[in-house]
Amino acid sequence: MNWIWFHKLASPPSAYVFATRLRPWLFWVSVVMMLWAAYQGLFVVPLDYQQKDAFRIIYVHVPVASLSLLVYSMMAIAAAIGLIWRMKLAHAVAAACAMPGAILTTLALATGSIWGKPMWGAWWAWDARLTSELILLFLYLGYMALRASFDDIGRADRASAILAIVGIVNVPIVKYSVVWWNSLHQGQTLSLFGKSEIDPSMATPLVVMIFAFLLFFGAVLCDGLRAEILRRERNASWLSELKV
Amino acid sequence: MMQPVRHTPGPLHLAAVVLMRELRLALRRWDQVLQPLIFFVVVVTLFPLATNPELSALRHIAPGVLWVAAMLASLLAADALFRPDVEDGTMEQWVLSGQPLPWLLFSKSLAHWLLTGLPLVLVTPVVAVSLGVEQGFGTIMMVLALGTGVLTLLGAVGAALTVGLRRGNMLMALLVLPLEMPVLIFGAQAVESAMRNEPALGIISLLASVLLLAMILTPFAMAASMRISIE
């Protein structure tokens, strides 16, 4: 295997340039995909037999909820790489993941709650999925709070990396404890989620929406990564040749 | 201070040295050692005052009350786990000593559990009676012993992460409490089945495996965090 491309890309200047070039593509492609999928989801897709029109919320809720977990694992893996191989760029990626991740988690909770009101009759239920998503939000907030409390960026990187890794080890434990805890007490609500044999015409916009959110997150990550690289490379010489 | 050792000490010897040091220090400041215990009892007292003081009503929330109080007490105690040693330079000596830092910090956490977790476990039957618990005290103590072990280890990671910060107290609660939620869930469940005299072996073995996992993994997280905190 030839790893030269990897080392080249992993150097801050080329990563910066790469992120700058990639961002508009990700952004505009995802916007187009989102508009199409939202139009399909809101107006074209037929009604769900059980949930009627309320099921249209699926097109924002499911992509966001799945992305919130994906972003956390990405953050933890990047943090681990940064900690083990002392790679600045990996730390920068982890740091850039936190804010969009927290926003996505909040949005997943909010849209889930809005969906829950007409379906379950309550804004909130201490259901397994909701609870573990809430704990995920706490993990994001703790990560950001820890980062913010260090003045030195190198120490903030390493300390928050440890927290992210401990958090990801704990995520399956939290998940199963919560699922198990809930199923002992009550098991009714989840059956409402049972797919009534989802039709391809319903599924295609959902898949498109999931990828659209993924690309949008990629675009946001590009900007966040650029900011983090600039913050870490304050005194590097390549900066002066960049734009001024 | 640690005794000067001429030969390379074995791991058990090392742990014994650390344990003896911690216990001796604790004897000297026993009033501080008692604080988490008093805090535990005070927090439990708050619930009857805030809700319904009928024993039959308290019985319903007893497992939750016991565990929330135990979590808060262990959190309060964890803040003082490394701070004195970091401030007087002892911790720097430990890091530079060439001895395995994860093992040293694990031994220190063990001593910390003996000083804060164990008294809490021992006082639990009395507190539980005041919440209307009538049976299953042995199981409850066992469950609390396992659970406070996990709480101490996770609290130690949080303490090591935040010990370099000037005001890490609130931050530590924010970091550690979400990670401790599985203990709360399993622990409260086990206490509930113990109160109904049902077999709780399944949940106890689950808690034990969580403790084992924490014993294996957290010392390395503690050591890595400590290296960052004192540099």
Add this chain to the structure above:
Amino acid sequence: MTFEALKMGDYGAYVWSSYALALLALIAMAAIARNACNRELKAAQRRTQANRNGQPAPTSSTSAGAGA
């Protein structure tokens, strides 16, 4: 597009508000990252300029010429 279609049975408020929230969150995400990036870029620009001005006179003129 009729009003009935927008009302979506009686679920319109729920559906529309969740789509609106999603839009808001997407804008917030993009704007926060963009802002952070722009702020760092400006700071970097200020630093390079300060470096140039701070340098001794003979080199500063040549480096400014090279940079422009």
